[in-house]
Amino acid sequence: MVRPILTLLLCLMLLPAPARAGLDPHRREVIQSLFPSATVIGERRADLPVYPVYQLQELLGYAYESTDLSHLQGFAGKPIRMMIGLDTRGRFTGVRVLEHHEPVFLHGLGEAPLFDFVSQYAGHSLREQILIRTGSEARGKTVDGDPVYFDGVSKATVSVLIINDTVLSSALKVARQTLADFAQAPPTRVRPDVYRPLDWPGLLDQGFVSQARISAAQVEQALGRPLADYPEPPAVAADGLFSELYVAYLNAPMVGRNLLGDAGYRALMARLEANEHVLLVASRGPYPHVGPEFVPGSTPERIGLVQNRLAVEIRDLNWLDASLGPRASGQPAFDAVNLFRVTGNAGFNPGAPSELRLHVELARNHLVHDRTTVTLPVRFNEALFEPVAATDPDARRTPVWQGIWRERAGTVAVLVVALALLTLFFTLQRRLTRWPRLVHGFRWGFLAFTLLFLGLYAQGQLSVVNIYTLLLALWDGFSLDVFLLDPVLFLLWSYTVVTLVLWGRGLFCGWLCPFGALQEMVAWLGSRLRLRQVKVPERWHRRLILLKYPILLGLVATAGHSLTLAEQLAEVEPFKTSITLGFVRAWPFVLYALALLAAGLFIHKFYCRYLCPLGAGLAVLGRLRRFHWLTRIERCGRPCQRCRHRCGINAIRRDGAIDYNECIQCLECVVILRDPEQCVDSLLRRKQARRSPARIPVREVPATTPRP
Incomplete structure (x- = not known):
C-alpha cells in the first residue's frame, strides 16, 4: 500500500x-x-x-x-x-x-x-x-x-x-x-584633475598605458605546431617577437593629453557623445592587431575586448589624421594604430580589470585554418578613476539609432549631397529652365537616382504607414528615437516637411518618390511604344482626384482602432511590393502592383493622381506653402492651352492657373514658357515685332491659386 x-x-x-x-x-x-x-x-x-x-x-x-x-x-x-x-x-x-x-x-x-x-x-x-x-x-x-x-x-x-x-x-x-x-564591479569615472606631463616611458612605467608582449613561442605552444609549418608564416622578429600591443584609455586627461597633445585631446572629447569611451590600441611586430583586410570604421576581427567575462563591442572611429594621433615623446614606431569607440550592451567600466583578446588565424592550406586566442590582461592605474554611485544601465548605453547612423554613414552622405543639389536646382529654377536640355537631363538623371539608389538600395520609400507611426507616437508619448532608427527615412521626411512650405507636395511626389519615378519611366515607355494615351475628361478627372482623400481618412481612422488592420489596409500602396521587396512576394500583391503600373502605360501616373493616400496627406500639408514659384503670364489660359495639354498629370486648369495640390513640379510648363520656339506668347510677340519696330515687353503675372 x-x-x-x-x-x-x-x-x-x-x-x-x-x-x-x-x-x-x-x-x-x-x-x-x-x-x-x-x-x-x-x-x-x-x-x-x-x-x-x-x-x-x-x-x-x-x-x-x-x-x-x-x-x-x-x-x-x-x-x-x-x-x-x-x-x-x-x-x-x-x-x-x-x-x-x-x-x-x-x-x-x-x-x-x-x-x-x-x-x-x-x-x-x-x-x-x-x-x-x-x-x-x-x-x-x-x-x-x-x-x-x-x-x-x-x-x-x-x-x-x-x-x-x-x-x-x-x-x-x-x-x-x-x-x-x-555581478558588476563598483562603477568608476575619470578624475578630471589628475594630470602631469609624462613621456612614453613614464606612461608605461606608471601603468597609464597597458603593454603586452607576445612571443612566437607562446603562439606556437597555443597552436600546437611551429610557425614554420605554415605555408605563409608571419615573419618573426629577431628577438622572437610575434606581436606587442599597447592599450590606453584616452578619456583620462593624464593619458589623452600626454598622448594626443592638448589640442588633440580637446578635439577628441568635443567629438564624443556623453558616456562614450575611446581606447587607443597600437601594435608592433609581424602580427599587428588589425589585418590587411581590415576596413576602417568597422569592428576588428583580430582583437576583442572582454570585461567581467562579457564581450564588449569596440568599433574603429577612423578619426586618425595629422592632427589627431599619438605623439608622446619617446614612443616607438607602431605598425598599426587605431582609436576604438567602446559600445555594446555590456557596458564598460574603465576602472575595472578587462582583457584584450588577440585572435590568431593561420592557414595550413586553402581549406584548413588553425585558430587560437591569446588573452592579455588590461588594467589601468587606479589613480585615474574615482568610484561613483551606480546608475541605470540604460542611461549609459549608446542608443541603437546612433549605431545605425554610423553603419549607414556613406548612404547618408550621398543622400545629403543629393538633397542639397536638388534644393540648389529648385532655387535656381527660373534661370536654369532657359536650357531645356539641361533641365530634362537633370530630371531624368535624378529620377534614376531616386529609383535605383534611394528606393531599391537605400529603401527610402516613404509610406502612409509612417504617418500612423507619427500619430501613435504623439498619442502614446513622443520619442524622437523611433524616427531616428532609419536615417534615410528620417532625412527624407524632414526634407519633405520643410519643402512642403516652400514648394508644396510636388517636390517629393515628382522627384523623391521611388514609385513615382518608376511610374514616370513606365509612362515614357508607353509613349515610346506608341500606346494610345488616355486623356481623362476634365470633369471626371476633377472627381477622381478626390478619391485619395477618403482613402487617407479611412486609413488614419482605422489606425486609431486597430494598427494591425490599418497596416493591412495600407496595402493599397504598392510601394512595399514594388520597391521594398522588388516584386518578390505573393502573387496577388505582385499582380496588384503590376496592374497599377500597366494602367500608367495609358494614363500618366494613374496611381499618383487618383489613389495615393500619401500624396493626399502631403497635399493637405502642402496648403501651408508660402510661395508660388511657377511663372504664369497673361496669355496662359487666355487663350494659350499648350502647357495644359502638355501637362501629363493634368495639374493646369483651363484658365492657366496651376493646381499646386496636384502639381508634381516637373517644371515642363516653365520650360515651355521660357522657350521662344514653344511658348505661344513668345511666338505671337515675335510676329508682332516683325510688324512693328517697337519692342513689346513680356508681362508676367503672379502665379495663381486654383479656385475651390
Missing part, C-alpha cells in the same frame, strides 16, 4: 505545475517551450519581472517578457514583445516573438524570416559578442568573447537590430541581478 502511494506522489511531483495567478496558459506554454525539462514555473518575482523555472528543486533559469525590461520601440512605433529564456550560465534557451507590428514582416516578407532570426539565439551566451550580418555569411566563431555573427534579414535590417538590442540589454539586466557570475 505504501509503495503505490509513494509512486503516485513522485508522479505528481514530476508533472508540470498548474497555472497560477499571473501565469496564463499561453504564457505558460511558451515558457515550457523555452525550458522543455521544466517541472515547476514559479511566480513572477516581486523585485524583478522574471519567472524562475525549475526541474524539481534545481533552478534552470529565468523567463521574462522583453517589454517588462526594455522600452525600445520597433520600426512601427510599438515595442516588439518577446518571451526570452536565460539559463543559470547566462545562455539563451530561446526567444519567442509574442507580438509585433513590424510592417515588413506582417505584410511583406512574412513572419517566417522573423522567427528564423530569433531562433539563432538559442544556445548562445551573453558572454559572446553577437553581431548582425545581412546576407548569407558564416556565423563566425563561437569561442566565448569572440564575435558571433547572426544572419540578418534583408529588407528588415532596422527591425533585427532593434530585436538584437532588446534581447541583449534585457538579458543583461536579468543576469546582473540574478546570476553571481555576472
